[in-house]
Amino acid sequence: MLVVLLIAMSLATPEFSKFNNLANVARQVSICAIIATGMTFVIITGGIDLSVGSLVALTACIAMTVIDKLGWDMIGLATGVLVGALGGAANGAVIAWARVPPFICTLAGLTVFRGLALIVTKGVPIIKFEGSFRFVGQGVVLGIPIPVVIMFLVVLVMQTVLRRTAFGAYVYAVGGNEEASRLAGIKVAWVKFWSYVLCGVLTGVAGMVLMARLSSAQPAVGEGFELDAIAAVVLGGTSLMGGRGTVWNTLVGALVIGVLNNGMNLMGVHTHYQLVAKGVIIVFAVLLDSYLKGRR
Numbered sequence: 001m002l003v004v005l006l007i008a009m010s011l012a013t014p015e016f017s018k019f020n021n022l023a024n025v026a027r028q029v030s031i032c033a034i035i036a037t038g039m040t041f042v043i044i045t046g047g048i049d050l051s052v053g054s055l056v057a058l059t060a061c062i063a064m065t066v067i068d069k070l071g072w073d074m075i076g077l078a079t080g081v082l083v084g085a086l087g088g089a090a091n092g093a094v095i096a097w098a099r100v101p102p103f104i105c106t107l108a109g110l111t112v113f114r115g116l117a118l119i120v121t122k123g124v125p126i127i128k129f130e131g132s133f134r135f136v137g138q139g140v141v142l143g144i145p146i147p148v149v150i151m152f153l154v155v156l157v158m159q160t161v162l163r164r165t166a167f168g169a170y171v172y173a174v175g176g177n178e179e180a181s182r183l184a185g186i187k188v189a190w191v192k193f194w195s196y197v198l199c200g201v202l203t204g205v206a207g208m209v210l211m212a213r214l215s216s217a218q219p220a221v222g223e224g225f226e227l228d229a230i231a232a233v234v235l236g237g238t239s240l241m242g243g244r245g246t247v248w249n250t251l252v253g254a255l256v257i258g259v260l261n262n263g264m265n266l267m268g269v270h271t272h273y274q275l276v277a278k279g280v281i282i283v284f285a286v287l288l289d290s291y292l293k294g295r296r
Helices: 002-012 019-044 052-070 073-096 102-121 132-138 146-164 166-176 178-183 188-214 225-235 247-266 271-295
Strands: none
Touching: 002 247, 019 052, 019 146, 019 166, 019 188, 019 225, 019 247, 052 073, 052 102, 052 188, 052 225, 073 102, 073 132, 073 188, 132 146, 132 188, 146 166, 146 188, 146 247, 166 178, 166 188, 178 188, 225 247, 225 271, 247 271
């Protein structure tokens, strides 16, 4: 699907295949892919996280506040990732032990995190054009943008965790059959909790990359990121019913979303229609997943 889409976009608009545009696509995809990697763990367990977009805003706003007020770039970045972990932990605790449905809990988180971002910034963007923190979002190593390097490192490490560790095996087990996992001695609540913490950490990492790339933080940033992340995971073949999926395939899904977004922008397709297109893609992917699962 990705190859077909690349060919189609190259034929539809000559600007698409230019190096500068492809580099820009890679930078944009990196944010979605990092978030979607964490989302993969959550969805494999049978959950979902609708709060990631708002959590990106909160992590960026708090990190930029630390950098702007104290001048501590690295501590600011670390603080942002920590805030992401705490946000994920809050979601995970409520879902795992209070047994609130993931959809309801993270929908509430979406509102709470966005509100906290507004409180931190008082609704005013924080802009800072100087500082070493910008290297995370704007730097280049051997011609490769740093966000892309971070994306591949995250994907490589998380794929290893998912496929080569006991925790990864537990994630699949819980998503495949929660009751059987519990009877087998797996601590289901803790697996769910740490899956959401991991999703929060990676959301924090994505927030730092985005903040550094834009040299700013504003409470409105990240709107719709949850849709792109979920779409990337589903397009990568991860089942929304849980129990199946890989991080590598999620990366492919993120690339599909990134190419689609960029191609439609170059063709002048209005944002409203882009949202419709992504929604249709998600529905189609879910229907296909249900059909294939029924055949098995």
